[in-house]
Amino acid sequence: MSASENTPSPVMSDAVQEAMRVTMRGVQELLPQADWLQKLQRAQASGKPLRIKLGLDPTAPDIHLGHTVVLNKMRQLQDLGHTVIFLIGDFTGRIGDPSGRNTTRPPLTAEQIEANAQTYYQQAGLVLDLDRAEIRYNSQWNDKLSATDMISLAAKYTVARMMERDDFHKRFHAGQSISIHEFLYPLMQGYDSVALQADLELGGTDQKFNLLMGRHLQQEYGQEPQCVLTMPLLVGLDGVDKMSKSKNNYIGITEDANSMFAKVLSISDELMWDWFTLLSFRSLDAIDALKKEVAQGRNPKEAKVMLAKEITSRFHSAQAADAAEQDFINRSKGGVPDDLPDVELSGAPLGVGQVLKMAGLTASTGEANRLIDGAGVRIDGGVVRDRALKLEAGTYVVQVGKRKFARVHVRG
Numbered sequence: 011m012s013a014s015e016n017t018p019s020p021v022m023s024d025a026v027q028e029a030m031r032v033t034m035r036g037v038q039e040l041l042p043q044a045d046w047l048q049k050l051q052r053a054q055a056s057g058k059p060l061r062i063k064l065g066l067d068p069t070a071p072d073i074h075l076g077h078t079v080v081l082n083k084m085r086q087l088q089d090l091g092h093t094v095i096f097l098i099g100d101f102t103g104r105i106g107d108p109s110g111r112n113t114t115r116p117p118l119t120a121e122q123i124e125a126n127a128q129t130y131y132q133q134a135g136l137v138l139d140l141d142r143a144e145i146r147y148n149s150q151w152n153d154k155l156s157a158t159d160m161i162s163l164a165a166k167y168t169v170a171r172m173m174e175r176d177d178f179h180k181r182f183h184a185g186q187s188i189s190i191h192e193f194l195y196p197l198m199q200g201y202d203s204v205a206l207q208a209d210l211e212l213g214g215t216d217q218k219f220n221l222l223m224g225r226h227l228q229q230e231y232g233q234e235p236q237c238v239l240t241m242p243l244l245v246g247l248d249g250v251d252k253m254s255k256s257k258n259n260y261i262g263i264t265e266d267a268n269s270m271f272a273k274v275l276s277i278s279d280e281l282m283w284d285w286f287t288l289l290s291f292r293s294l295d296a297i298d299a300l301k302k303e304v305a306q307g308r309n310p311k312e313a314k315v316m317l318a319k320e321i322t323s324r325f326h327s328a329q330a331a332d333a334a335e336q337d338f339i340n341r342s343k344g345g346v347p348d349d350l351p352d353v354e355l356s357g358a359p360l361g362v363g364q365v366l367k368m369a370g371l372t373a374s375t376g377e378a379n380r381l382i383d384g385a386g387v388r389i390d391g392g393v394v395r396d397r398a399l400k401l402e403a404g405t406y407v408v409q410v411g412k413r414k415f416a417r418v419h420v421r422g
Contacts, residue, residue: 063208067099068126076244076253081137101152200224271334274318359400
């Protein structure tokens, strides 16, 4: 029997057990778990909160639900009393994160980064309690590094180990270019953990190499290494690919309440349970109980409505979620929502395809015609079947699909 088998496991207090349970909810990996447990026990004994870091490069102006998976985990750990650090990568954003890419990502301008950073800060506040968080920008320390400092940092990692990274390895063997500055990105992200003295860093599964870099560099600089927690990538509305704007399978957290509610209801019954685990603030016990009820015959749509209302309430309000639910019911029954946008058009008579395009209900008359062919257009409740239909002067309630409505005033 080994010495480790002779050594009794440390007794965990109820508070530490609960902290581990919260930490592990929905997690892909926690590395190393034993180190994190020691940090939690030390924090409880000393009363000193742990420092938990999440870095996001402001590469786009909006955050979608996929981004909130790690923000939700941050909030759960924040509610345990630990210090969360929301790090805006305004410096690393200028380099461009090569993670998961098969081409060099073009860096953003300082103006783009600043505009996006302000949006990230405001939107992160919809999940995190920013009054109890540290908001940091990594330009605060990285802009101060001299050429000597950068060379010293680069000396702490080898090219051979850098090339073990999957995307670099694939690009090299495919004969695709890798710029030297791309090697600097994981080094700079890792150095952020040194500057912030992080105890834990969070990220998506595609960030694992960069997160482990932080652990390595902290050891190089004589610090206790951080633990690394990765969260699964949220599958998008299509039920296939990760949520992404480029895949158009996302829900932006600043979308209007009605669209947000309806989009959540559109996901599959199977995907719903992953979303509950990763996006809901309900306890795992409550989710398990709900899942059992559905397995025993409860309509899964009722559970999905709960999820849709919770998410919509978080980013809007409980009242907005209730209104969105009623709006969805009205639309599913063929009803017309109360808050129709008014559109003024001139030049009657106007072809129906032209009206749809000018009213912003379709991107083109070609799309309008395809929708008409598929019985996806209604005017004053009646299905339009004739592409050649012309609308005389008057006011019409125009509907495209289930969610797009407008009150169109056609003038002569």
